[in-house]
Amino acid sequence: GAGVSQSPSNKVTEKGKDVELRCDPISGHTALYWYRQSLGQGLEFLIYFQGNSAPDKSGLPSDRFSAERTGGSVSTLTIQRTQQEDSAVYLCASSLLRSQETQYFGPGTRLLVL
Amino acid sequence: DAKTTQPPSMDCAEGRAANLPCNHSTISGNEYVYWYRQIHSQGPQYIIHGLKNNETNEMASLIITEDRKSSTLILPHATLRDTAVYYCIVRAPNSNSGYALNFGKGTSLLVTP
Numbered sequence: 001g002a003g004v005s006q007s008p009s010n011k012v013t014e015k016g017k018d019v020e021l022r023c024d025p026i027s028g029h030t031a032l033y034w035y036r037q038s039l040g041q042g043l044e045f046l047i048y049f050q051g052n053s054a055p056d057k058s059g060l061p062s063d064r065f066s067a068e069r070t071g072g073s074v075s076t077l078t079i080q081r082t083q084q085e086d087s088a089v090y091l092c093a094s095s096l097l098r099s100q101e102t103q104y105f106g107p108g109t110r111l112l113v114l
Numbered sequence: 115d116a117k118t119t120q121p122p123s124m125d126c127a128e129g130r131a132a133n134l135p136c137n138h139s140t141i142s143g144n145e146y147v148y149w150y151r152q153i154h155s156q157g158p159q160y161i162i163h164g165l166k167n168n169e170t171n172e173m174a175s176l177i178i179t180e181d182r183k184s185s186t187l188i189l190p191h192a193t194l195r196d197t198a199v200y201y202c203i204v205r206a207p208n209s210n211s212g213y214a215l216n217f218g219k220g221t222s223l224l225v226t227p
Contacts, residue, residue, distance in 0.1 A: 004157075042217045043158070091157050102148070103215060105157035 002026065004106035006092050012112045013082055021077045021109045025094030032075050033095075033103060034067055036088040043091065049075060082113045118202045123222040126196075132189040134221050136202030139183040145206045147178060149187045150217065151198040158201070158217070161187065192225045199223070 005024045013019050025032050034046040045059040049069045060066070064082075069075040079086055089110050093103040119137040126132040138147065148163040162169055162176045164185075169176045175188040189196055201220040 042219070043215065093157075102160055102163065104160060108157045 004092055004094055004104055006090075006106040006109050008109060009107065010110045010112075012114065014114055015084060016081055018078065018080045019082055019111065021079075021090050021111070023075045023077070023092030023106060025073065025075070025092070026104055027073075029094035029096050029104075030072065031095040031097065031103075032069060033093045034075070034077050035091045035093065037091060037108070038088045046077070046090075079111075082111075084113050087111055087113045118204055118218060120200070120202055120219070120221045122219060123224070125224050125226060126189075126192045128194055128225055128227050129191055132192040132196065132223060132225070134187040134189075134200050134202075134223065135184065136187070137184045138202070138204045141182050141204050142206065145204045147176065147182075147185050148203040148205060148215075149174070149176065150201045150203065150215070151196075152201070152217075152220075153195075153198040161200075192223075194225050194227065197223060197225045 004026055007022045011019055023032065030051045032049040035043040036046055037043050047060055047067045048056040051072060064080045067075060067077045077090060089108040091105055091108045093105045095103045117140060121135065124134065146163050146165050149161040150158045151161055152158045162171055162174050164176045164178055166178055166182055168178060176185060177188065178185045187200060199220040199222050201217045203215055203217065
């Protein structure tokens with residue numbers, strides 16, 4: 001079946017602009033995660049959605065970052081007033097249930113802030 | 115979640131078995147061992163996981179020692195496409211330490227012709 005998809009695959013933006021990144025999880029998966037990976041670094045957790053519960057936003061680095069998940073499926077990560085340090089690969093993952101820890105990742109969105 | 119230790123890099127000849135070790139001496143009884151890999155410029159890919167029994171799927175085999183303090187991921191016939199960073203993660207279901215997978219540094223596997 002289809003895996004996790006993300007769009008756009010690449011995004012170049014100017015400092016100060018807002019960007020929106022999209023994630024389509026695997027159909028039927030109730031848990032959705034956003035991570036980011038800076039060049040040569042490990043994965044940094046950003047936010048987690050589980051069904052209709054309030055999201056865990058504990059990993060968001062600043063209030064410029066926000067995310068929503070509409071209808072329990074598609075998620076959008078928004079970065080306002082982008083900074084150069086926001087440049088990274090933004091990865092989305094989904095899992096069937098919270099209790100099932102196997103997370104399946106999308107290909108990522110490569111964000112470059114000039 | 116228990117801490118894991120992996121060698122930073124390994125080489126393997128194409129067609130040979132790649133054996134990637136992972137130490138997790140502080141693993142708890144309810145923690146699973148997960149393996150992911152990340153090929154350059156791609157998202158992490160799930161490979162396999164296990165609790166205490168050895169596991170095998172179409173991608174790899176996972177051998178967990180009887181005391182569960184270490185494990186080995188085996189790619190039986192490595193190909194050039196298996197060149198990637200391999201991550202060993204120890205995690206309990208419904209962990210209270212958060213939802214993020216801690217990938218650590220992993221082992222960079224280079225498969226050579």
